[in-house]
Amino acid sequence: MKKLISLLNLHIAVAAVLLILNLVLGVRLFLAWKTLHDAGPDELQQQQTTLRALQLEMNPLRGLPQKVTQSRSQADEFYAARLPTAYSTISSTIDDLKTKYSVRLTNLGYTPFPATGGIAQVRLDASLSGEYPALMHFINALERSKTFFLISGITLTGQQGGMVNLRLRLITYLHASDPNLLPPPSDAEQTAGEEGAQ
Numbered sequence: 001m002k003k004l005i006s007l008l009n010l011h012i013a014v015a016a017v018l019l020i021l022n023l024v025l026g027v028r029l030f031l032a033w034k035t036l037h038d039a040g041p042d043e044l045q046q047q048q049t050t051l052r053a054l055q056l057e058m059n060p061l062r063g064l065p066q067k068v069t070q071s072r073s074q075a076d077e078f079y080a081a082r083l084p085t086a087y088s089t090i091s092s093t094i095d096d097l098k099t100k101y102s103v104r105l106t107n108l109g110y111t112p113f114p115a116t117g118g119i120a121q122v123r124l125d126a127s128l129s130g131e132y133p134a135l136m137h138f139i140n141a142l143e144r145s146k147t148f149f150l151i152s153g154i155t156l157t158g159q160q161g162g163m164v165n166l167r168l169r170l171i172t173y174l175h176a177s178d179p180n181l182l183p184p185p186s187d188a189e190q191t192a193g194e195e196g197a198q
Contacts, residue, residue: 082148083119083175090122090172093147101138103130115174124170127157132164139168148172 084090087110098105107127112120128135142149153169 079175101134103138120174126168128166
């Protein structure tokens with residue numbers, strides 16, 4: 001009988017421990033559910049805000065392959081329309097403008113740079129003389145010319161009466177699908193450019 005009471009007590013003790021453990025787990029589960037339920041809307045709103053921020057960051061990347069294709073197409077159109085393929089185009093554009101605006105061009109030197117991707121930079125150094133309004137019209141026409149010119153410097157080198165002497169530095173680019181088609185100007189082209197400028 002003592003053995004039976006001991007075994008019964010042991011079962012009661014184990015049942016009591018299990019009951020207490022269940023109560024503790026039940027309370028913790030209730031508290032966790034309550035915390036999750038209370039924080040749910042705030043957490044959801046925070047996640048939605050994060051999602052919106054990520055979508056805004058991704059917007060510029062949408063349609064990126066099409067944008068790259070379009071940019072390449074626009075660049076090719078610009079190259080074909082505004083960048084010459086020969087030094088003679090540069091010289092003839094400048095020669096036409098100097099004649100139109102009665103500007104005297106006493107020197108025109110080219111400094112070519114190695115081509116990259118079919119584009120070669122060419123720096124020009126020119127000595128100009130003429131009346132101030134004519135020079136300003138000439139420079140303005142260069143900037144608006146179909147041939148792309150970027151003025152990198154203008155230096156007043158002298159003035160006598162109504163005549164002004166300027167040193168004009170320009171940058172332009174030669175374009176060719178094959179960079180080997182963009183050799184530096186030969187001595188003959190260089191001399192022709194300087195003679196044609198006079």
